[in-house]
Amino acid sequence: MERTELKILFLGKANDTWTSKASKFIKQYTNDLEEYYGEWGTPYPESLKNWSGDLVISYLSRWILPESLLKSAKLAAINFHPAPPEYPGIGCCNFALYNNAAVYGATCHLMEAEVDTGAIIRVKRFPILECDNVSTLLTKTYDIQLSLFYEVMGEVLTNNSISLTDEKWSEKKYTRAELNALxxxxxxxxxxxxxxxxxxxxxxxxxxxxxxxxxxxxxxxxxx
Structure with a gap:
């Protein structure tokens, strides 16, 4: 496997099986990888204030990244969102189930200062079954998101370039307050x-x- 010269920053969820697999995949491509993992409430790493490099990857990361960090990535800052573009924001799978949505999925997109607004790189979707609940839907989502990660990052790290789709985010962004009310x-x-x-x-x-x-x-x- 040909290795890239890109300097990469990987931000992920701590103690998570899918995140660990994503990180392991990236390590096959580069020797210049900086990694940070956290849970909800984990302080944003102070050392990232001075980071600069080529590629930022956010995978189930619990941090909202500052615009200064996003601009420090020469090639791109990429996020993997565990929902299709019809569901930006918080509690996406919950609202998909409540709305009796027929289809769900995962989205890879460029990151902007405002969460879940960046240009969309690729989406993978799958059907929601009547027997699905939060647990089963999350498991399916994380599985397909990892598959999406392998596809997109394999191409990005091989070609050192990003290709975009015409997919668009929904204007409706779900909030924590709405999830609590639900x-x-x-x-x-x-x-x-x-x-x-x-x-x-x-x-x-x-x-x-x-x-x-x-x-x-x-x-x-x-x-x-």
Missing amino acids: SEIKCNMSPNEVRKRIRATSFKNFQPSIEVGGYKFYFRSEQS
Whole structure:
């Protein structure tokens, strides 16, 4: 395998199987790789203030990168977003399930100062099944995102160039506040609405809830 001379910065999610595989793939191509991993709440690495090089790769990274870092990449700053361009923002798979979307996927795009706005490099999609819940949809998404990563980065590191598609981001960007509101169950909601919200938000320790008489009760999907 021919190795690239590009200086690469890789930012990813800590203790994550898919991120580890992505990093391992990049290491096959370069000897000049700087890596940082974090969880939600992990402070942004101070040493990155002085970084400069050719390529920034964000893969499930928990940091919103400053414009100064993005501009420090001579070739490109690339992000892999675990959702199709119809779902920018937070809680994408949750809203896809709630909306009964037929298709989901992952997006590779150039990074701009505003999150989930950069030109789109490539998208991979797959069907959502009626039996899918948050857990199964996330697993499928991370699998296809890794496949997308292999395809795109293999081409970028071989050709030292970026090609773009005509795909466009949706103007609607989902927020943390909307995701939190989606997990709230109200007494006046129909049984169908309650089922939709449980399916869309029940995942591990994150469960939809209802408040009655000052007490909060949680709903848990049998498949979560």
